[in-house]
Amino acid sequence: MSEDAFLAAYDPDAYGRLALTVDVVLMGIRDGQPAVLLLKRAEPPQAGLRALPGGFVGVEETLEAAAERVLCDKAGLSGFHLEQLYTFGAIGRDPRMRIVSVAYLALLPEAAFAAAQSNGAGLLPAVIEVPWAGEAGGPVAVRAPDESGSLRLAFDHADILALAILRLRGKLAYSGVGFALLPERFTLRQLQAVHEAILGTPLNKPAFRRRMLDRGWLEPTGEREAGTSFRPPELYRFRQP
Amino acid sequence: MSEDAFLAAYDPDAYGRLALTVDVVLMGIRDGQPAVLLLKRAEPPQAGLRALPGGFVGVEETLEAAAERVLCDKAGLSGFHLEQLYTFGAIGRDPRMRIVSVAYLALLPEAAFAAAQSNGAGLLPAVIEVPWAGEAGGPVAVRAPDESGSLRLAFDHADILALAILRLRGKLAYSGVGFALLPERFTLRQLQAVHEAILGTPLNKPAFRRRMLDRGWLEPTGEREAGTSFRPPELYRFRQP
DNA sequence: TGAATAGTGTCTCTAAGACATTATTAT
DNA sequence: ATAATAATGTCTTAGAGACACTATTCA
Numbered sequence: 451m452s453e454d455a456f457l458a459a460y461d462p463d464a465y466g467r468l469a470l471t472v473d474v475v476l477m478g479i480r481d482g483q484p485a486v487l488l489l490k491r492a493e494p495p496q497a498g499l500r501a502l503p504g505g506f507v508g509v510e511e512t513l514e515a516a517a518e519r520v521l522c523d524k525a526g527l528s529g530f531h532l533e534q535l536y537t538f539g540a541i542g543r544d545p546r547m548r549i550v551s552v553a554y555l556a557l558l559p560e561a562a563f564a565a566a567q568s569n570g571a572g573l574l575p576a577v578i579e580v581p582w583a584g585e586a587g588g589p590v591a592v593r594a595p596d597e598s599g600s601l602r603l604a605f606d607h608a609d610i611l612a613l614a615i616l617r618l619r620g621k622l623a624y625s626g627v628g629f630a631l632l633p634e635r636f637t638l639r640q641l642q643a644v645h646e647a648i649l650g651t652p653l654n655k656p657a658f659r660r661r662m663l664d665r666g667w668l669e670p671t672g673e674r675e676a677g678t679s680f681r682p683p684e685l686y687r688f689r690q691p
Numbered sequence: 692m693s694e695d696a697f698l699a700a701y702d703p704d705a706y707g708r709l710a711l712t713v714d715v716v717l718m719g720i721r722d723g724q725p726a727v728l729l730l731k732r733a734e735p736p737q738a739g740l741r742a743l744p745g746g747f748v749g750v751e752e753t754l755e756a757a758a759e760r761v762l763c764d765k766a767g768l769s770g771f772h773l774e775q776l777y778t779f780g781a782i783g784r785d786p787r788m789r790i791v792s793v794a795y796l797a798l799l800p801e802a803a804f805a806a807a808q809s810n811g812a813g814l815l816p817a818v819i820e821v822p823w824a825g826e827a828g829g830p831v832a833v834r835a836p837d838e839s840g841s842l843r844l845a846f847d848h849a850d851i852l853a854l855a856i857l858r859l860r861g862k863l864a865y866s867g868v869g870f871a872l873l874p875e876r877f878t879l880r881q882l883q884a885v886h887e888a889i890l891g892t893p894l895n896k897p898a899f900r901r902r903m904l905d906r907g908w909l910e911p912t913g914e915r916e917a918g919t920s921f922r923p924p925e926l927y928r929f930r931q932p
Numbered sequence: 933t934g935a936a937t938a939g940t941g942t943c944t945c946t947a948a949g950a951c952a953t954t955a956t957t958a959t
Numbered sequence: 960a961t962a963a964t965a966a967t968g969t970c971t972t973a974g975a976g977a978c979a980c981t982a983t984t985c986a
Binding site for chain 1: 974975976977982983984
Binding site: 512537540 | 708709711748750751753754755775777778781782791793
């Protein structure tokens with residue numbers, strides 16, 4: 451049957467219902483480590499587990515608009531880097547009903563990440579532990595800051611988070627995503643710290659500087675960081691090449 | 692409102708309906724050029740334009756299963772490389788109703804690509820013209836083989852196709868996707884031709900051979916291509932490292 | 933002046949491009 | 960032998976890692 455014929459004969463009530471949601475990975479750097487903002491589930495199923503903030507997609511709402519709405523409603527934020535990750539549609543991923551979820555990744559600079567906690571409806575930061583050295587990915591552990599045990603994530607949210615880190619790692623080298631985790635003006639040291647946190651490995655300082663400067667991504671502001679001790683580093687700005 | 696509260700109060704009939712489909716980019720190499728299998732739309736809207744094969748996602752059906760069903764129903768094929776590309780959810784992308792579509796990319800070796808024409812329900816090959824030299828992407832043109840004018844694609848299918856090529860280009864260097872476009876046994880020349888067709892640029896032979904062999908992806912079969920003239924090239928097999 | 937951090941110079945090593953050369957087969 | 964294509968050797972160049980060095984500021 452052709453798509454048209456199917457569509458012409460399609461009766462939405464003849465089949466069971468299928469819901470579409472977005473889940474947003476709100477990621478930032480906290481104390482030099484990758485971190486994510488999670489809700490603690492109050493109700494069953496999976497009460498007590500941490501979950502990514504999410505919401506249903508309205509019929510007259512773009513997927514991206516739905517993700518922005520979640521970012522605003524749950525974290526009180528707007529205007530940050532947002533990109534689609536992947537769509538999760540396993541049959542039993544939500545025990546209540548068939549829910550297909552489009553996962554989004556939002557990147558927050560340190561200040562916005564902190565602000566989301568005060569604004570937000572119960573969003574709590576969790577440190578992302580990255581036990582794998584940087585290849586094909588694998589399971590990801592999260593823990594509450596200053597605690598040792600790892601938190602369990604609801605539904606398939608651990609998979610979503612693992613994909614977010616993986617995507618971020620992959621895009622870090624050839625795209626400007628790293629800058630979305632920094633304030634408007636930043637030092638090269640801060641930029642390198644962000645890259646090291648995401649990649650989970652130390653980087654070579656001269657090579658890193660060369661790469662970044664040769665890319666043409668960095669615009670020197672001429673200003674230097676105030677209030678620091680010793681030689682104050684130069685502040686740079688991100689310039690889309 | 693929390694996700695749970697929303698869900699508890701959620702009445703599927705209180706809102707308008709939103710449909711979920713999959714659209715599949717069936718891609719292969721034809722006469723040394725990237726090509727895609729398209730349906731010619733018989734009915735309005737956009738009758739006469741070419742469209743990607745697609746179908747609705749069943750309530751008890753995985754997204755990937757839906758894509759495989761399309762691959763089987765429309766092209767009579769099964770078991771080929773299939774990966775999710777992106778989810779398209781713009782409001783007006785389909786004029787009939789709100790349809791969110793999860794795009795998939797299927798990669799077919801030359802034989803399967805040809806077979807899909809005879810098996811299939813009106814699938815026709817179209818050559819993908821890649822006018823951009825290899826950077827950030829852009830509009831993609833398709834034309835019928837042996838004709839010069841470019842075909843118009845229905846809905847947002849040109850965007851989907853552009854993303855498919857872009858994804859393929861990006862993954863070619865560091866993943867084994869290229870092998871999905873070749874038969875089980877192939878020569879290094881054929882492999883290089885596939886890479887050149889996808890990237891749209893000639894490659895250096897010794898460097899290409901070194902890269903491929905050093906990767907550990909290639910297993911020599913010890914056999915050589917039969918029926919060719921002059922020195923017959925060695926046949927290799929893809930081995931997941 | 934010394935401590936601490938910012939920033940650079942330089943050597944080496946690896947990998948890719950360019951180009952030429954050798955190898956193998958059919959006629 | 961010659962033609963045609965497969966496969967390799969080698970030189971050069973670009974970029975990354977390692978490491979040591981210089982530069983700048985505060986106490």
